[in-house]
Amino acid sequence: MVAPGPRPDADQAAELHPATHDFLKALANPTRxxxxxxxAQGAELSVNEVAEQAGISQPTASQQLALLRRGGILASRRDGKVVLYCSNKEGVAAALADLQAYLGVCC
Structure with a gap:
């Protein structure tokens, strides 16, 4: 996720960064x-581990992880042939800051 930049004026603050839209979409699903x-406890998991622990199929886990990564909630890294996912606190903080700035202008 690209971190939203600083907001120089109220007109720009009245629009959410596209990455924040992805963040909100990622939050909007019970499976995700x-x-x-x-x-939550800093785990680093593969797609197969997520599928097993969440009780979902591997393709569903892969799709959900991709949306969470696009939303900046998760980050990933490759370890050989395996992709490992972990929480992305910086991405979440950036999206929340953008959302807070937006809500400060509109509400």
Whole structure:
């Protein structure tokens, strides 16, 4: 996720950064919310581990992880042939800051 930049004026603050839209979309699904909780204690998990622990199929886990990564909630790294996922606190903080700035202008 690209971190939203500083907002120089109110007109720009009245629009959410596209990455923040992806963040909100990622939060809007009960399956993704369940998957997010697997990473609460700093876990680093593969797609297969997520599928097993969340009780979902591997293709579903892969799709949900991709959306969470696009939303900046998770980060990934490759370890040989395996992709490992972990929480992305910086991405979440950036999206929340953008959302807070937006809400400060509109509400």
């Amino acid at each position: 919310q369940k998957v997010m909780l697997l990473f």
